[in-house]
Amino acid sequence: MNMLSADRRVTLALPSKGALQEPTMDFLRSCDLKVLQTNPRQYTATIPTLPQVDVLFQRVTDIVYKLVDGAIDLGITGLDVVYEQAGDLEDLIIVHENLRYGGCQLVVAVPEAWIDADAMADVVDISLDFRENKRRNLRVATKFMNQARQFLHQHGVHHFTLIESDGAIEAAPTLGYADMIVDLSATGTTLRENGLKVLNDGIILESNACLVANARALRERPEVLETARTLLEIIDATLNGRNYYQLTANIRGHSPEAIAHAVASNPITSGLQGPTVAPIYASTTGESDDGQWYSATIICHSKHLLAAVAHLRSIGGTQTTVIPVRYVFLPESPGSQRLTELLGIPAKAAERP
Amino acid sequence: MPAPLRPPGVYDRTPAEAAEAAAVSSVLIAAMSRYGYQSVETPVIEYADLFLTKSGDEAINRLFTFEMYGRQLCLRSEFTASAARLYVERFQHEPKPLRWQFAGPVFRYESPGKGHSRQFTMLGTELIGATGAAADAETVGLAADGLSALGIRETTIYMGHLGLLNRALDHFDLDRRTKRFLLSQVENLRRPERGRAYVEKRFEQMVALSANAESLVAERAMLGENEASAEDIAHALELLLRSANLGTTGSGRTNEDVAQRLLTKSRRANQQVTIHRALDFLHSVVGIEGAPQAVFHELDALFPMDAAMRSLLDEWRETVTLLTEGYGLDAARFVLQPGLARGVNYYTGFVFEIHSGGEQLCGGGRYDDFIRVVGAAQDTPAVGFMYGLERVLDEARRAGFRAAPNAPQVLVVPIDSADSIYAVQVAARLRTACAVELYPPPTRNPTQAYTYAARRGITQIVVIGERERTAQTITVRDARSGAQTMLTLEALLASWKEPRP
Numbered sequence: 001m002n003m004l005s006a007d008r009r010v011t012l013a014l015p016s017k018g019a020l021q022e023p024t025m026d027f028l029r030s031c032d033l034k035v036l037q038t039n040p041r042q043y044t045a046t047i048p049t050l051p052q053v054d055v056l057f058q059r060v061t062d063i064v065y066k067l068v069d070g071a072i073d074l075g076i077t078g079l080d081v082v083y084e085q086a087g088d089l090e091d092l093i094i095v096h097e098n099l100r101y102g103g104c105q106l107v108v109a110v111p112e113a114w115i116d117a118d119a120m121a122d123v124v125d126i127s128l129d130f131r132e133n134k135r136r137n138l139r140v141a142t143k144f145m146n147q148a149r150q151f152l153h154q155h156g157v158h159h160f161t162l163i164e165s166d167g168a169i170e171a172a173p174t175l176g177y178a179d180m181i182v183d184l185s186a187t188g189t190t191l192r193e194n195g196l197k198v199l200n201d202g203i204i205l206e207s208n209a210c211l212v213a214n215a216r217a218l219r220e221r222p223e224v225l226e227t228a229r230t231l232l233e234i235i236d237a238t239l240n241g242r243n244y245y246q247l248t249a250n251i252r253g254h255s256p257e258a259i260a261h262a263v264a265s266n267p268i269t270s271g272l273q274g275p276t277v278a279p280i281y282a283s284t285t286g287e288s289d290d291g292q293w294y295s296a297t298i299i300c301h302s303k304h305l306l307a308a309v310a311h312l313r314s315i316g317g318t319q320t321t322v323i324p325v326r327y328v329f330l331p332e333s334p335g336s337q338r339l340t341e342l343l344g345i346p347a348k349a350a351e352r353p
Numbered sequence: 354m355p356a357p358l359r360p361p362g363v364y365d366r367t368p369a370e371a372a373e374a375a376a377v378s379s380v381l382i383a384a385m386s387r388y389g390y391q392s393v394e395t396p397v398i399e400y401a402d403l404f405l406t407k408s409g410d411e412a413i414n415r416l417f418t419f420e421m422y423g424r425q426l427c428l429r430s431e432f433t434a435s436a437a438r439l440y441v442e443r444f445q446h447e448p449k450p451l452r453w454q455f456a457g458p459v460f461r462y463e464s465p466g467k468g469h470s471r472q473f474t475m476l477g478t479e480l481i482g483a484t485g486a487a488a489d490a491e492t493v494g495l496a497a498d499g500l501s502a503l504g505i506r507e508t509t510i511y512m513g514h515l516g517l518l519n520r521a522l523d524h525f526d527l528d529r530r531t532k533r534f535l536l537s538q539v540e541n542l543r544r545p546e547r548g549r550a551y552v553e554k555r556f557e558q559m560v561a562l563s564a565n566a567e568s569l570v571a572e573r574a575m576l577g578e579n580e581a582s583a584e585d586i587a588h589a590l591e592l593l594l595r596s597a598n599l600g601t602t603g604s605g606r607t608n609e610d611v612a613q614r615l616l617t618k619s620r621r622a623n624q625q626v627t628i629h630r631a632l633d634f635l636h637s638v639v640g641i642e643g644a645p646q647a648v649f650h651e652l653d654a655l656f657p658m659d660a661a662m663r664s665l666l667d668e669w670r671e672t673v674t675l676l677t678e679g680y681g682l683d684a685a686r687f688v689l690q691p692g693l694a695r696g697v698n699y700y701t702g703f704v705f706e707i708h709s710g711g712e713q714l715c716g717g718g719r720y721d722d723f724i725r726v727v728g729a730a731q732d733t734p735a736v737g738f739m740y741g742l743e744r745v746l747d748e749a750r751r752a753g754f755r756a757a758p759n760a761p762q763v764l765v766v767p768i769d770s771a772d773s774i775y776a777v778q779v780a781a782r783l784r785t786a787c788a789v790e791l792y793p794p795p796t797r798n799p800t801q802a803y804t805y806a807a808r809r810g811i812t813q814i815v816v817i818g819e820r821e822r823t824a825q826t827i828t829v830r831d832a833r834s835g836a837q838t839m840l841t842l843e844a845l846l847a848s849w850k851e852p853r854p
Contacts, residue, residue, distance in 0.1 A: 090361050114606065115566045115590065116614045121559040125530065129614065130605070139605065153414030156537075158405055179605035 008223040009054055013066065013075035016043065016057035020209055023101045024076050027209070031238045032326075033231075053227060061085060064212070067092055073217040073224045074231070080106050080184060080207035084144050093218055093342055095211045095228050096235055096335055100242075102209035104186040106144060108151065108202030111173050111180070112195050119200045120155035123180070127157045130179075137161040141169050141178035144204075148182035151204045170194040211235070219343060232335035237327035244299050244325040247308055249317030250280060254291040262315040263296050269308045271298035290316075299325065362463060362471030374474070374742065376756035377503060377749050381476050381740060382456060384499035388491065390454035390478045395435035397458070401427040403434045406726055415461040417471075428460035433720070433737060436479045437727040445729055449482025455739075470743065477717065477739030481724070484734045486671035489703050489719060492736050493672070494680035496707055496715050499740065504752035508709040510676075510686050513693025514669050515718070516702040517652070518638065520662050525631040531621055534559065535631055539694035542632075542639045549636055560622040566615050569593060586612035639692035645673045648689035669703055699723055705738070709748050715740040761788035764811045764832075766802040767795040768818035776817045779827060782842055783815070786849055806832050815845075 014028075014035065015021045028035055028047070035055055037045040045055040056072060063075040064085040079097065086092045110117050117126060127138040141163040142148040152160055163178045170190050172178035182204065185191050191198065211231060217224040247269075253259040256277040263275040280293040296317070300308040305322065312320050359365070366374055382392070401418045404427055417428040429435055432455040444451060456476040463469030478495065480488050493510065500508060518539065522532050538555065541547040569589050587609045634655075641651050649670055656662055677684045695704050695716060702719030717738025724733035763783055767776035772795060783789045790811070792802045799816060806814050814830040821827050821839070829845055830837045 111606075113590075113608075114611055115563060115569065115593070116611050116618060118561060118563050119558055121555070121561075125559070125618075126606070126614070128530065129610070133610075134605075149418075150414060173605070 008052065008221075010052050010074065010221075010224050010227045011056055011072040012047075012050075012053050012227075013056045013058045013063040013072045013077075014045075015060050015063070015077065018060060020060060020076070020078055020102045024209065027099060027101055031234050033234065050227065050230065052223060064092075067212055067214050070214045070216060072214070073221070074211065074213045074228060076209055076211055078102055078104075078207055079210045080104070080144065080147075080205055082210065082212055083205060084146050087146065091215050093213050093215045093339075095213050095218075095339060096232060097210045099209040099211065099235065100239055102207070104184045104207050105198075105203050106147060106205040106207060107183065107185050107191075107198045108148075108204065109170070109181050109183065109185070109191050109196040109198050112192075112197045117199065120157070120202060123152070123199070124156045127159050131159045138180070139163050139178040140180055140182055141165045141172035142182035143169060144182055144184075147204055151182070155201075170196060225339075225343075228339065229333075229336050232339060233329070233333040234327070236333045236335045237329045240328040240330070241325040243302055244328060245302055245305055245308075246297065246299055246323045246325055247305075247312065247320055248295055248297045248323075249312040249320040250293055250295055251312070251315065251317045252290040252293055253316075256294060258291075259294050259296055259315075263298060263312070265315075266308075266311045268304045269298050269300060269311050271300070360471075362469060364470065364472075373750075373756040374746060377746050377754065378456060378474070378476060378742060380502050380754075381499045381742075381745070382454065384502050385454040385476075385478055385495065388452070388478075388495045388498075390452040390480075390495075393436070393439065393453040393455060394457070395429070395432065395439055395455070397429055397460075398426055399429055399435055399438070401425040403438055403727070404430060406434065406723075415463060417460045417462050430459055430461050432457075432459070432475060432477065432739065433479060433723070434727070436481070436737070437724045437729075437735075440481055440724055440733070441728045444481075445731075445733075450488070451481040452478065453481070454478045474742035475739045476742055477715065477737060479735060479737035481735045482733060483736065484721075486668050486675055488734075488736050489668075489672045490675035490680065492717060492738050493676055493705050493707075494682070496705075496717070496738050496740070497680070497682055500707065500709070500714060500745070500748075503745065503749040503754050505709055505714070505745070505748050506752075508686060508707050508714070509688055510682070510705060510707050511688050511690055511693055512669075512673070512703060512705045513690050513695075514665065514703045515694060515697060515700045516665050517656070517662065517669070517691065518635070518694070519701070520659075520665060521634065521638075521656050522631060524659075525627050525634070527624065527627060527631060528617070528621065531624065531628065533698070535628075535635060536694065536697045539635060539639060539692055539697065542635055543692050543694075549632060552632065556628060560618055562615070562618060562622070565593070567619075569615065584609075584612075586615055590615075635692075641692065642688060642690045645670075645677075645684060645687050645689050648691065652691060665702075672703060696720075702736070710751060712744050712748065713741070714745050714748060761790045761809075761811060763787060763789045763813045763815055764792055764802065764806045764809070765789060765815045765817065766792040766799050768797060768799065768816065770795045772817045772819065772822050775822045779815060779817060779842060782846070786846055803830075803832065803835075 014024050025035055033047050033049055035045050035047055043057045045057070047053050047055060058066065058075075060077045060081045063072070063077040064081050066072045067075050068086055068091045070091075074095070076099070082092065082094065108120065108123070110123070116122060123138070130136060130138045138157070138160045140148060140152070140160050143164070143166055145162050145164055148162055163172065165172060169181050169183045171194055172181055173196065174194060181196065184207070185198065188198065213224065213228055218228060251259050251262075253262070256279070260275050260277050263277075264270040269275070276297040277294050280295050282293045296312070298308070309320055309322075401416060402425070404416055416430055419426055436453060436455065440451070454477065457474065458472050459475050460472050463471055478492065480492060497508065497510065500506075515536070518536060519532075522535060527535070534556070538552040541552050542549060569586060590608045590612050637655060641648055641655075649666070652666060656666070673687060676682045676687070693704055693706070695706070695718070699720055700718040701721045704716070704718030706713050706716040708714065715738055717736070719734070719736040721732065721734040724735055725731070765776050765780045765783070767773050776791060780789045780791050790809075792805065796802060803814065812832050814832055816828040816830060816837075818828070826839050826841050827845065828837055828839045
């Protein structure tokens with residue numbers, strides 16, 4: 001670790017297995033941060049576009065442990081694991097809290113047959129029933145001991161026993177070693193298949209993949225801060241890029257201004273600043289009565305794609321081509337700005353060297 | 354190696370701070386001792402279950418817990434639970450009352466960033482096995498007395514009475530849990546941003562039935578004469594579970610359990626009118642605040658009085674009279690707040706807090722059920738309170754309390770290593786009379802030692818060199834004037850016995 005810092009090298013840990021492993025590799029590839037693993041059996045790798053970074057493959061839980069004690073500088077892991085193991089995040093800084101994959105919820109679920117229970121208030125009452133009538137505690141199976149305990153107490157459930165269990169938690173009530181569970185659920189299918197339902201106010205956390213850093217490394221080692229900023233910049237630009245398409249349509253008109261005006265008349269196709277219009281030097285030369293051919297290029301929000309195409313068509317656009325936008329770089333990366341605020345670094349010191 | 358880190362929320366005390374804390378503690382401890390309270394020490398680590406018994410206390414979700422070989426342990430977050438455990442374990446058959454005092458660190462996992470400490474120091478008393486106004490007044494009187502011994506006299510004493518609230522709610526014919534729920538909501542009623550609407554919503558959530566459950570109860574009720582029986586509902590539930598393919602209730606709860614609870618819940622929902630009346634009542638109680646006589650007057654008018662309530666109210670009145678007439682506390686310092694509802698699941702009688710400079714310095718009250726809940730064979734009434742030392746420290750400082758400096762009076766300075774043994778012997782003799790520090794290592798240049806003495810606030814320096822060693826004398830140097838005299842050890846000790854100018 002000391003040797004690494006002397007070399008100004010930065011360690012980035014990625015999930016070695018589980019639900020986040022493949023999606024993380026795909027995500028980084030989509031950010032042009034392809035991870036080069038010379039040998040798939042090895043636990044190290046490199047990212048050619050970030051030469052200062054050593055990639056380590058670890059289990060998502062180990063990533064958090066090692067981030068907390070400073071053995072690694074940066075890591076991609078699940079928000080659920082971060083909150084479970086890093087407590088109130090004293091040693092960690094969540095650099096980017098939603099990489100928009102690996103989404104799931106940490107929920108409180110009870111047997112569907114408990115038709116008297118729909119909310120946490122019911123669990124309060126039921127836990128008292130257990131204590132008074134059955135002389136034992138309500139048993140809750142979970143892998144997320146800390147969050148489960150905290151959430152239950154917060155909702156006024158104080159008499160319960162947590163059963164720590166690592167796999168097939170959703171089967172615990174049927175198998176009889178717990179009365180209810182706290183577990184992750186992506187779609188709810190597994191819960192339903194096991195005869196469980198999520199309580200109305202039983203959502204503990206909306207989780208997804210996130211980028212996390214050791215707070216001290218970020219504050220004290222410029223190379224770590226610099227790497228975090230670079231990652232943020234490219235991640236923000238990529239995620240932002242996914243919101244947009246670039247549309248190019250060929251339109252006949254009398255002047256570039258007239259075409260620009262027609263295109264921008266609809267806010268959906270007015271682009272980030274406005275359309276770009278360029279003449280086309282068509283093979284069939286000569287100007288007809290409709291004017292000459294121009295190509296108009298705009299950026300539009302992906303949810304408005306079809307409306308944008310329709311508008312271009314309505315003003316005579318033909319041969320509309322659509323290209324996904326890889327990146328949108330804003331004047332400053334919003335994530336980077338947030339990081340500056342988080343670290344409380346004066347703006348000047350936070351500038352890139 | 355990076356600099357070692359201090360975990361967030363815990364703090365060191367430097368020598369000056371530690372001296373100040375010790376001085377303030379000893380004043381408070383002395384005050385408690387003057388009332389006959391004996392020091393008791395309980396472990397910092399307890400089973401978490403013990404603290405969870407104080408159910409509903411907001412400190413519970415801030416408990417520092419950890420697991421060792423399957424047992425859930427915790428760092429104590431207060432003393433009463435440990436006091437009750439110790440009592441149940443070893444003192445149930447001792448003559449009562451027991452007067453115990455506690456002092457030491459307690460731990461709460463406060464979230465960081467709010468400037469909250471996670472370790473702080475509590476001092477206070479538990480008076481076990483004593484009922485009545487005399488015991489209550491003694492607790493408040495002692496708490497105020499300790500503070501005034503530190504010069505903190507401009508305090509306000511807030512008092513409430515959970516026994517009265519509890520008893521008054523009995524007039525509303527509520528089931529036990531609904532009553533408990535209402536009591537736990539008194540704090541929310543007092544908070545302007547929550548208030549009555551918030552509490553009503555909480556209640557609705559508590560009794561809400563899903564469409565499935567609602568129809569189940571309603572259908573059964575139609576069949577029966579008045580109300581469905583638990584068996585009826587359990588039977589219908591069985592059919593429903595089978596037809597809807599909802600699986601089973603699991604091993605923990607039977608269909609009858611679920612059915613029974615559905616019934617209870619729907620009955621509770623039918624209590625709406627009663628609940629609203631009870632809420633109206635609590636709302637008006639929460640609004641009352643003021644000087645004792647005025648508040649007692651209002652309570653007389655407001656409460657549906659029965660014999661039990663009248664005697665509670667009389668006892669409270671007597672407590673206040675004892676405090677003003679007996680303990681000599683100015684009546685103007687008392688503010689009665691019948692809605693003061695600290696620790697509703699735990700206190701059963703009067704509760705109080707003493708505030709100064711906008712800070713709560715201590716708090717406590719009567720808890721007659723708790724020791725029984727922890728495991729005592731008999732009802733064991735008790736009353737207690739705790740100071741928060743860190744807050745008291747700040748107030749004591751503001752009130753002008755200064756800890757006496759604890760520097761030693763004498764610094765013994767050997768000149769050469771050959772003088773070391775004699776220096777140690779001299780220091781040992783001098784220590785029979787005062788605090789002595791030995792200056793290490795022997796130094797040929799005593800000026801450094803003089804500078805050190807000045808910084809430490811040491812007034813006398815004893816220099817030991819070859820001359821002194823051979824003559825079996827010492828040289829005494831006045832740290833301020835620099836005047837030196839050579840004399841024998843006995844002469845110096847004798848000079849201290851004479852009255853100083």
